Amino acid sequence: MKKTIQILHTSDIHGHILPINYANNEYQDIGLSKISTLTKHYNKSNTILIDTGDTIQGSPMMHILQQKDHDTHPIASTMNHMKYDYFIPGNHDFNFGQEYLSSFTNQLNATTLCANITKDNQSLLFQKPYDIYSTKEGIKIAFIGLTTDYIPNWEQPSHIKNIQFHSVIDSLKNILVEVKKHQPQAIVVAYHGGFEKDLETFKPTMKDTKENVGSAIIEQFPEVDVLLSGHQHRKIAQTVRNILVSQPSSKGDLLSEITLEFEHHNGWTLKNKQIKQLTTNNYPSDMRIESIVAHEEEITQQYLDQVIGKVSGESMQINNQFLARFNKHPIVSLINNIQLEVSGAIISCMSLANDSTGFDDNISVRNVFSTYPFPNTLTIVKINGKELKLALEENAKYFTLINNQITISDTFSKPKEQHYNYDMFDGVEYTIKVSNPIGQRIISLTRHNHQIQETDEFTLVLNNYRAAGGGDFQIFRNLDVIKEIPKDVPILIIDHIKEVKTIVPNKKNNITIIK
Numbered sequence: 001m002k003k004t005i006q007i008l009h010t011s012d013i014h015g016h017i018l019p020i021n022y023a024n025n026e027y028q029d030i031g032l033s034k035i036s037t038l039t040k041h042y043n044k045s046n047t048i049l050i051d052t053g054d055t056i057q058g059s060p061m062m063h064i065l066q067q068k069d070h071d072t073h074p075i076a077s078t079m080n081h082m083k084y085d086y087f088i089p090g091n092h093d094f095n096f097g098q099e100y101l102s103s104f105t106n107q108l109n110a111t112t113l114c115a116n117i118t119k120d121n122q123s124l125l126f127q128k129p130y131d132i133y134s135t136k137e138g139i140k141i142a143f144i145g146l147t148t149d150y151i152p153n154w155e156q157p158s159h160i161k162n163i164q165f166h167s168v169i170d171s172l173k174n175i176l177v178e179v180k181k182h183q184p185q186a187i188v189v190a191y192h193g194g195f196e197k198d199l200e201t202f203k204p205t206m207k208d209t210k211e212n213v214g215s216a217i218i219e220q221f222p223e224v225d226v227l228l229s230g231h232q233h234r235k236i237a238q239t240v241r242n243i244l245v246s247q248p249s250s251k252g253d254l255l256s257e258i259t260l261e262f263e264h265h266n267g268w269t270l271k272n273k274q275i276k277q278l279t280t281n282n283y284p285s286d287m288r289i290e291s292i293v294a295h296e297e298e299i300t301q302q303y304l305d306q307v308i309g310k311v312s313g314e315s316m317q318i319n320n321q322f323l324a325r326f327n328k329h330p331i332v333s334l335i336n337n338i339q340l341e342v343s344g345a346i347i348s349c350m351s352l353a354n355d356s357t358g359f360d361d362n363i364s365v366r367n368v369f370s371t372y373p374f375p376n377t378l379t380i381v382k383i384n385g386k387e388l389k390l391a392l393e394e395n396a397k398y399f400t401l402i403n404n405q406i407t408i409s410d411t412f413s414k415p416k417e418q419h420y421n422y423d424m425f426d427g428v429e430y431t432i433k434v435s436n437p438i439g440q441r442i443i444s445l446t447r448h449n450h451q452i453q454e455t456d457e458f459t460l461v462l463n464n465y466r467a468a469g470g471g472d473f474q475i476f477r478n479l480d481v482i483k484e485i486p487k488d489v490p491i492l493i494i495d496h497i498k499e500v501k502t503i504v505p506n507k508k509n510n511i512t513i514i515k
């Protein structure tokens with residue numbers, strides 16, 4: 001006798017239900033409504049649907065929703081319609097407070113699993129630490145939920161009052177003892193967290209902060225059959241040391257499909273396991289979900305069209321992506337100054353998106369999202385003059401000389417456009433000499449016209465993606481983190497514009513780029 005069970009895994013949906021890019025309202029192959037059409041092709045009686053968190057934060061719809069009273073959360077209605085079995089909370093799911101999160105999980109028909117978060121040092125904060133999924137044939141699959149315990153480093157203290165985040169590894173060790181008493185034929189660990197080491201070489205890829213311990217799970221618990229992960233928005237579907245490892249990107253971009261084949265001789269055993277990832281490109285949006293969220297979508301569109309301030313003087317639109325970087329568009333200083341203001345740091349850096357639009361004269365919320373489309377948060381790190389110069393040298397690689405003209409280096413445009421990996425700094429003045437060899441292009445670096453020494457110490461505010469080394473900025477990975485600001489940068493920009501009402505473009509350019 002044989003039996004096949006499939007596990008379908010989503011993660012880091014970040015509030016994306018509909019296949020839409022809110023920055024320009026264009027169609028995009030993302031969102032739960034397309035995943036829903038795809039999952040309908042599976043036989044529900046042999047299929048388990050699971051989401052590993054960062055689910056209710058990150059899209060404009062989620063932002064506007066948490067400011068308004070609502071009876072049912074559109075993500076909960078959507079996930080109930082899709083018949084999710086399990087939900088594991090992510091760090092961003094705490095961003096709107098405990099009450100908001102528990103109201104959401106209470107609305108879910110799915111069971112919320114999390115073994116390592118307690119309240120008042122006694123009871124579990126969420127429904128269950130693990131669940132034993134049993135088929136009518138008597139096959140048992142254990143699902144264990146875990147959430148990165150790094151949350152107190154990001155979250156506002158009031159949002160996690162009286163909540164304790166316990167070590168993922170220790171909690172898993174304890175729970176596995178209990179789980180094994182049920183004698184399951186397969187063990188699935190569903191973890192909102194990622195990997196701290198390379199999955200081939202097991203060499204560390206980041207500072208060991210315990211934010212991500214997926215690699216340690218693989219190294220220490222060989223009895224685990226499947227490790228569902230998230231948090232890093234990576235595309236992972238592979239077998240590592242005989243454990244199936246999944247991470248399905250973000251925003252519903254991908255669905256991981258895990259197939260477990262069981263065989264019955266003297267009792268059931270797991271005979272075979274496979275993993276693959278599917279895109280939703282060929283699947284239309286589920287019209288039922290479109291109607292479930294129609295009202296919230298209308299509110300979202302009104303919010304995006306809302307005018308929140310105006311531009312005084314010169315235009316703040318971005319008409320030329322190269323010049324916006326070469327001449328440092330005033331919007332860069334605006335955003336850097338907002339980052340400096342909210343963080344209290346001395347230096348700030350930011351990058352424009354590949355197709356940042358800038359602001360209309362009457363600035364709408366949508367203008368902000370189309371200028372800064374990333375749901376990044378901010379990190380404040382300690383950096384010395386030597387490290388700062390190395391970071392600037394990395395950015396100086398963006399330019400090259402062709403026919404004696406300064407242009408963009410191929411590494412930032414081919415095979416993939418990566419203009420978002422060129423950061424511009426405020427708080428210092430510097431000169432990039434493009435004709436110099438890579439690594440020797442920063443020919444002056446000053447603050448208030450005083451030359452910066454290698455040992456000078458500063459605080460730098462940058463987005464969480466870059467602080468984690470995103471865009472291959474290894475230099476930032478090992479810096480000491482002083483503080484994290486869990487609010488999304490677009491929201492910080494919106495709040496600032498609402499407060500000052502009029503934006504005056506600052507044309508002062510502290511970055512000189514020469515041949």
Ligand SMILES: [Zn+2]
Nearest residue numbers: 054090091231
């Ligand atoms: Zn996360």
